[in-house]
C-alpha cells in the first residue's frame with residue numbers, strides 16, 4: 001500500500017485527502033477518519049457499491065460504531081429533494097445526533113447527496129467521503145460543495161460543507177466503465193487548462209496510458225488535479241472569486257445536462273462546455289485559434305465529446321445558462337482563458353457571440369454518449 005496525503009483548508013476546518021492503492025484493503029481506514037465520539041454512521045451508497053459499503057459498515061461496527069446502510073438511486077437520480085428527505089427520515093428514525101456522522105461511498109452524485117444531507121441534518125454533522133469514480137476523487141468529494149438538483153436546474157440547492165476526510169483508493173477504478181473514466185478525465189483536463197499545464201502534457205503524450213486505471217500516469221494525474229482543487233478551495237472556499245475557475249466549461253455543460261434530462265454524464269457535458277467557452281473566448285479576443293484546437297484535440301484523444309447534437313434548442317440552453325450560479329442579475333458570467341493557465345471572467349457577452357459559439361459546437365449527428 002502506498003499513500004499520498006494532500007491537505008485541504010486551514011485551521012479547524014483542515015482535512016486530508018488520501019490518494020493511493022490498496023487503501024480500502026483495510027476498511028478501518030474510513031472509521032479512523034471519524035471524529036472522536038461518533039457512535040453512529042449512515043453509509044450512503046448506490047447499488048453498485050453495496051459490497052464496499054457493507055465492508056465499511058462492518059469495520060465501523062467492529063470499532064463500536066453502529067452502521068446504518070442506505071442504498072440510494074443510481075447516478076443523477078440520487079440528487080433529488082425526495083431522496084434527501086428519505087435520508088433525513090432515516091437519520092431521525094435511527095436517532096442520529098450531532099456527534100454522529102455520514103459516509104458517502106460512490107460517484108460524485110452520491111458524495112454531493114451525502115454531503116448535502118450531512119450539511120443539513122441538525123444543521124451539520126461530520127461527513128467522510130469515499131469516492132469510487134475518478135470524477136469524484138479529483139473533484140466532487142473534495143472541497144465541500146454539496147447539493148441536489150431541482151426541476152429548474154442543476155445543483156440549485158446546496159451548501160458548502162467540508163468533509164472531515166476523503167479516501168481515494170485508485171484500485172476501485174478498475175471496475176469503472178471506460179466512459180465514466182473518460183468523464184472523470186474531463187475534470188482532470190479542466191485543471192490542466194485553468195492551472196496546471198503539465199496535466200495537458202501528460203495526457204497528450206499518451207492518452208491511453210492516462211486512461212489506464214491501473215497505471216502510474218493516472219495516479220500522477222489524480223494527485224495533480226486534487227492539488228489544484230485543494231489549493232483553490234483553501235484560498236477561496238465559499239467561491240467569492242478565485243474558486244469560480246473550477247467552474248470552467250460548466251455554464252454550457254450544466255445547461256446540456258439539464259436540457260438532456262441528465263442522460264449525459266457530467267464530465268461529457270463539461271467537455272463540450274469547455275469547447276463552447278473556448279470558442280467564446282476566441283470570439284471575444286481572449287484565446288488563440290491554436291488553443292481552441294488544443295481543447296478539441298485533447299478531449300477527442302480521451303474519447304470525450306466536443307460537439308452537441310442533442311435535442312435541446314438554443315433557447316432552452318440559453319435559459320438554463322441563465323440559472324448558472326455565476327450569473328449576476330441578467331448578465332451571464334463565464335470563466336474564460338486569456339491563454340492556457342490564465343483564467344479570467346467574461347461578463348455579459350453579446351448574444352451574437354454566444355450564438356456563434358453555440359453554432360461552432362452544434363453537430364448534426366450525435367457526438368455525446370448518452371448513458
Ligand SMILES: NC(=O)c1ccc[n+]([C@@H]2O[C@H](COP(=O)([O-])OP(=O)(O)OC[C@H]3O[C@@H](n4cnc5c(N)ncnc54)[C@H](O)[C@@H]3O)[C@@H](O)[C@H]2O)c1
Nearest residue numbers: 046048075107108109132133135139140145172175176266
Ligand atoms: N461537488 C463538487 O464539487 C462536484 C464536482 C464535480 C462534479 N460534481 C457532481 O458529480 C456528479 C457526477 O459524478 P460521477 O461522474 O462520479 O457520476 P455518478 O455518481 O453518476 O457515477 C457514475 C456511475 O458509476 C457507478 N460507479 C461508481 N463507482 C463505481 C466503481 N468503482 N465501479 C463501477 N461503477 C461505479 C455509479 O454507480 C454510476 O452508475 C454530478 O452530479 C456532478 O454535478 C460535483
Ligand SMILES: O=C(O)C(=O)C[C@@H](O)[C@H](O)[C@H](O)COP(=O)(O)O
Nearest residue numbers: 139143145154155243246247250325
Ligand atoms: O468545486 C467547484 O467549485 C466546482 O465548480 C467544481 C465543478 O466541477 C463541479 O461540477 C461543481 O459542482 C459545480 O458547481 P456549481 O456551483 O456550478 O453547481
Ligand SMILES: [Zn+2]
Nearest residue numbers: 139187266270
Ligand atoms: Zn464539474
